[in-house]
Amino acid sequence: MFYTFAFCCLCCCCLVGVFAGTDAVKSVSVMEGDSVSLNSGLTEIQEDEEILWTFGSNKTLIAKTDGVNNIIPDDIDGRFRDRLELDKKTGFLTIMNITTEHAGDYKVKISRSRSSSIYRFTVTVYAPLPVISSNSSNCSSPSGSSVSKCVLLCSVVNVSDATLSWYKGHSVLSNISVSDLSVSLSLPLEIECLDDSYSCVVASSFTNWTTHLNTELCQTCPDCVFCCHVSEAVTRLVVSALVGVAAACIVVYDITSRKQERT
Structure with missing residues (x-):
């Protein structure tokens, strides 16, 4: 036993x-x-x-x-x-x-x-970083328009429970999220003013990755007049106009004052 x-x-x-x-x-x-x-x-x-x-x-x-x-x-x-x-x-x-x-x-x-x-x-x-690419034509200019538009695409592969976002500075422009185990994400962005303040960010439970836009990816159209600095150009025009109006007012006031003195 x-x-x-x-x-x-x-x-x-x-x-x-x-x-x-x-x-x-x-x-x-x-x-x-x-x-x-x-x-x-x-x-x-x-x-x-x-x-x-x-x-x-x-x-x-x-x-x-x-x-x-x-x-x-x-x-x-x-x-x-x-x-x-x-x-x-x-x-x-x-x-x-x-x-x-x-x-x-x-x-x-x-x-x-x-x-x-x-x-x-x-x-x-x-994947270590999101990848930013541009379309084959780099930019598109609507008929009769003086502003060129660049179409960009941010992509990342094999992510889970993540959010893909476009930023301009610290402001979120657009985003897309996924909760699957392993997928690829892509997020397009169409912009008129091309500068280096744009970035694409992947945020997940693992960590965050950021890729900044390389402005060489998207060139402005040859027939574009204002292109990427439209807002800056408009600001300068407004300021110049205000200065001109102020100068004209001073001249008119000066002439009026002299007439009154003579009278």
Whole structure:
């Protein structure tokens, strides 16, 4: 009876060891172009341990080590070629110069003689900055109009729970939001006065990114007279007109005063 009880206890311990860490899922967020290290949970690989890293729902093997030899399959998925580093001591996996193609689910399995542990990671890759582009014609001038209009487009890829906004200085001109897990966002803007005070901002739970408008993206039309400084030109004209009126009033007043003195 004692031996049966001891055997059952041993089996239970083994089962616990086999499934250790199966429920551990860690979310990792990283900027595109950076490197990220996935932790195997070990400080040092023991002699009877083997580390296996897999990617995606198909559990594609991307790297393995026994603490002595590191193996990265020759037929590894092309997106990982020349991007992986495996630490022989700890089994940590580093993905270098990461892109949105590397986003997804990773799994590390630590196999031992009598047990194994599994840890899972969900890696999200964020684009570093929104991109501002212009349409192919750069600007459009309505028939008979002296003001040119530039059409700009701000885009960002692979964002979640984020808001994309156009700013002029500190004022919001327009925005669009998304709550999906991973989508691309685009927001157009048509402007008449082109200057460097415009910017596009992506705000998410992760952080904020800002791209300022490069005025060289959108050139004014050749037949545009006032173009980007319409408001400035109008202001100058108004001021000049006011000065002229004031000068005329002074002259008239002076002539009237002289006539009154003669009388």
